[in-house]
Amino acid sequence: MSSNFMKASDLVAAGFSTALLALACAAVLLLVGTGWVRRGWKLPVLLAAIAALAGALSTQEARNAWIATAATPLDYFYACWFVSMPLQIAALYFAVRQAGALSVALFWRMIGITALMVLVRYLGDAGYMNATLSFLIGIILWLYVLGELFFGRMDEVVAKSRMPVLRRGYFWLRLIVAIGWAIYPLVQFLLSSGNVVSSGAVSLTYSLFEFPNRIAFGLALLAIALIESPEDKP
Amino acid sequence: MSSNFMKASDLVAAGFSTALLALACAAVLLLVGTGWVRRGWKLPVLLAAIAALAGALSTQEARNAWIATAATPLDYFYACWFVSMPLQIAALYFAVRQAGALSVALFWRMIGITALMVLVRYLGDAGYMNATLSFLIGIILWLYVLGELFFGRMDEVVAKSRMPVLRRGYFWLRLIVAIGWAIYPLVQFLLSSGNVVSSGAVSLTYSLFEFPNRIAFGLALLAIALIESPEDKP
Amino acid sequence: MSSNFMKASDLVAAGFSTALLALACAAVLLLVGTGWVRRGWKLPVLLAAIAALAGALSTQEARNAWIATAATPLDYFYACWFVSMPLQIAALYFAVRQAGALSVALFWRMIGITALMVLVRYLGDAGYMNATLSFLIGIILWLYVLGELFFGRMDEVVAKSRMPVLRRGYFWLRLIVAIGWAIYPLVQFLLSSGNVVSSGAVSLTYSLFEFPNRIAFGLALLAIALIESPEDKP
C-alpha cells in the first residue's frame, strides 16, 4: 500500500495502522452485511459501510503522510469528516424512517448542517476564518444536530415505535454522536488556531476515535438491522 | 494511494481529496443501489455510478499531480469529462425511456454531440484549435443538448408520463446539466486560451463542481429509481 | 494509480487516459451487465468484459510508461492483444452458438489462429522474425478469421437464426473485426520493421482504436444480449 515504511516502533503509526485495518474490516463486514438485511435496512447499513470506507481511505493517506513526513496535515482528516459525518447522519435518518414518517426537509437540514459544521471548522483550523468564530459556529451547528436527535421529530418517532431494538440502538447511536464526536471541538479548542499540521498526539487521538465514531456506529447499526430482519427473508 | 503527500494545509489538495472521497463513496452507493431497483432502472443507475467512478479515478490522478507539481494539466479533467458526460446523458436517456418510447437515433445524436462538445473544448484549451472557435462550437453543441432536454422528445415523454417522481426528478437532473455544467464554458471563457495547466483556483472550482455535476446527479437518479421500484420486487 | 504525472498538456497521454477510463468504465458496465442477461448470454458478455479489462490494465501501463519515458514499447500493446483478441473471438463464437450448433473444432481453430496472428506480428515487430514475412503471415491468419466470420459456419448459423437482433448485431461485430482491426496490420506496414518503441502518433492511434475495437464491440454485444433476454427472467 505504501512505499515508505516504519523503521522502528512508532505509536502514532501503529495507531493509524490499527485504525486503518479496523475501518477496512468494518467496511467489508457492513458491505457484505447489506445483503443480509431487509430492504428498508439496506440503505442505512450501506451508508455506514461507506462512511467506514471513507475513513479507511483517508486514514491510509494520513498514515502514509505521517510515516513519510512525521506530520499529518489536518486536511486528510477534514476530507474524511466532510464525507463520512453527513453519511452517518443520513444513515441515522433512514434507520429511524423504518419506524415512522420523517419529512424530507429534515433530511436536507441535518445533512447540510453537518457538512457546514465540518467546513466551518476546517476554515478555522486552516486559518481562512477567525478561529474563535469557527469554533463557536461549529459548536452551534453541532448542538442543532444533537437537538434534532434528542428532542426533535426523530426522537419522537423512535420513542413511539414498536421496535424495542431500534429504541435501544438509537440510544447508543445518538450517544456516539453526542460523546464520541465531542472530541473534534475539544481538540480544536485545546489547540487553538494555526495548528493546521497535526502533531503525533492529535493524530493518535483522531485515529483512536475512529473506533467508536465510525466502527462502533456501523456495527451497532448492522446489529439493529440484523435483529429487525426476520431469518426467512434473507 | 499516492506516494507524495501534503506537508502543510493546502485548500486545493483538500478540495481534490474531498471530491475524490465523495465520488468514490457515491460510486459505491450507486453500484450497490443498482441491485435494489427494478430491471429497467438498473441501467441508468449503473451509468451514473460509472460516471462517478470515472470522476473518482481522474480526480485522484489530478490531485496527485497537484500535490507533486502544484499544477494540474487540464488533460486529467478532460479525460474524465469525455467519458463521464456522455455516460450521464445516456443515463438520462435510459431513465426517460422508462416512461415512453425514444428513438435510437436520438440516443446516438445526444451521446455523440456531448462527446464532440468535450473534444472541441479540449482542442481549444490545448491549443490545437482557435480558442474562440472552440468556445463557440462548444457552446452551440451544449445548447443543442439542452434543447433536446428542454424542448425535444425527451421532455415530451416525461411531461406525458404518469410517474410524478420521474417528472420532478427530471426537472432537477436537467437543471444540473443546464446550470452545473455551465461552469465548464464559463471557466474556459474567463481563462481564454493557452492556459492548459490549471491554476489552483480552477482546480478547486472543478473539484467542487463534481458535487452537483456527478454526485448529486447520481443520487437524484438513484432516489427516483428507488421510489419507482416497488418494495416487493427487490 | 501512477507515481509520475503529466506536467503540461500532452495529447498522447490524454488519449491514453481517456482510453483507460473508457475501458475501465466499459469493463464495469459489462461485468455488472452479465447479471442482467439470460444464462446463455452471460459467457459472451463476460468474455467481452474481460477483454475490456485486459485493455484497461495494459493501457494504464502503456500510459505510465509514456509519461515516464516518452516512449511506449509495443510489448504493452501486444500483451493486451494476445489476451483480448482471442477473448473477443471466443465471445463472438459463444454469441453465435445461442442461435445454432457450432463445432468445438471451429472454436479452437479460431482462438488458436487469432493468438498466432498476434504472436507472429509481435515477433516481426520485435525483430525476432523477418518483418515482411511476419506481416504476410499475420495478414493470412487474419483473412482466415474473417473468412470464417463472413463465409463460414458462423455466418450460416446467424443467417438462418430467428433472432433479428443477433443478425443485425453480428453484422456490426463482424465489421469491427474487419475494419477496426485493420489498423494493426496497417500501422505495422507503415512503420516497417525495427520500430519496436512506439512513437506518440502510433500510441495515440492505438489508444483511439480501443474505442471501436474493445469498447463498441463489448457494448454491442451487451445490447444484443439485453434485448434477447426477456424482462421476466432477470
Added chain:
Amino acid sequence: MSSNFMKASDLVAAGFSTALLALACAAVLLLVGTGWVRRGWKLPVLLAAIAALAGALSTQEARNAWIATAATPLDYFYACWFVSMPLQIAALYFAVRQAGALSVALFWRMIGITALMVLVRYLGDAGYMNATLSFLIGIILWLYVLGELFFGRMDEVVAKSRMPVLRRGYFWLRLIVAIGWAIYPLVQFLLSSGNVVSSGAVSLTYSLFEFPNRIAFGLALLAIALIESPEDKP
C-alpha cells in the same frame, strides 16, 4: 504491489510472500464461501474471512518493510493481531451460538479481553510498559479466554449440541487458539523486552504461524458451515 524487490533469494521475504498469497487466497475463498452457507453461518465465516484479509494487508506491509529495510517493526504485526484476534473470537462465539443461547455479556467480555491482551503485549514490546508485567498480564488475559473456551458456557453449549460436526470442529478451532496462539507469548518471552524491531527469524516464525492461526482457522470454520448447510438451501 511493492515498488522494491528482492534481488536474491531471501528466506524471510519468501516466507512473507507465501503467507501473503495464502492469506489473500483464504480471504477470497471465505468471502465467496459466505454465499454458500445458511444465514446463521454467514456471520462467523465472514468474520474469519475478514481476519484473513487483515492478515493479508498487514503481511504485505510487513514484507515490503522487510525487503526495503531488512527489519520489520513489530507494529505491523500488532496492528494485525489487534484487529484479527477479536474478529476470530467473535467468529467462534457466533459459530457456537448456532448450537445454543449465549449471553451478550460473554461476547463483550471475550472480545474486550482479547483486544486488551494484544494491547498490553504491544505496550510491553514497544517499551511503554514493564516487559515482565506486560508478559504476565498478557498470559493471564489469554488464560481467561482459554478458560471460557474450554470450561465456560461455550464449551457447555457445544457439548450439548446435536451437531457432531460442530463438536469436532470446535475441538480443532479451540486447539488453534490454545496451541497456535501460544507462539506469541513464547516469542515475547524469548526476546525479552526492547526488541521492537523484528529480526528475520521472528518475522519468519510469525509468517509461518499465519497458516494455522488465520488460514486453517478460517478453512475449518468454512468446512463446518458447509457441512451444516443443507444443499437445497444455497
Added chain:
Amino acid sequence: MSSNFMKASDLVAAGFSTALLALACAAVLLLVGTGWVRRGWKLPVLLAAIAALAGALSTQEARNAWIATAATPLDYFYACWFVSMPLQIAALYFAVRQAGALSVALFWRMIGITALMVLVRYLGDAGYMNATLSFLIGIILWLYVLGELFFGRMDEVVAKSRMPVLRRGYFWLRLIVAIGWAIYPLVQFLLSSGNVVSSGAVSLTYSLFEFPNRIAFGLALLAIALIESPEDKP
C-alpha cells in the same frame, strides 16, 4: 501497477506481462463462472480461480522485479507454486468427489505431499538443502501424486462415474499435472543448484507454462462444471 517501465522491447517482460494479463482474466472468468454452476461444482471452480489469482499476483511481482533488476529471484515463483499447486490438487479432489465418495485422508495426503514437494524443491534451489537430494525427493513426491491420480481411488471413482464429461475432463486435467508440471523438475535438473536468481530464459519458460498449468487447467474445470450444471438451475 508498477512504477518502473520497460524502455525497449523485452521478450521476457512481454512474456511476464502476457501471462499476468491472461492469469488475471482467467481468475475473473472463473470467479464469475462460480456463480453459474451447481453448488457441488462451485468449490472446485473457485479453487482453480484462486490458483489463477495467486499466479497473477506473483507474476506481477516477478515481472516488476525483472524490469527493475533484470533478474527474478525464484522466491517469487515458489511462493506462487506453494499456494497454487495444493489449491489445484484440492480442486481436482472436489471435482472427482462429485462422482463418488473419496476419503478425507486422501485429501490431506495429496495436499500435504504437493506442498511438501514445492517446499523441498525451494530448499534445494535456495541452497538450504543438497540440490540432488532435493531433486530426488521432489520427483518422488510428484510421482506419488501422479500415482494417486492415475492408479488410485480418484481414477477408480472417475472411471466408474456416469459423467462422460468428467471422464474426458479428468483425462486432460491429469495430463496437465503429468506433462505441464514436468517443467519444474526439468528446469531444476538443467540448472543444477545455486542458481537461485532466474535468468531471462527460465523466467520466460515459467511464464509460458502458466498458460497450460494454471489457465488451461482452470478453464477445463469450468467447462466441465458448466456442462454438468443443468440450465434450469443457475
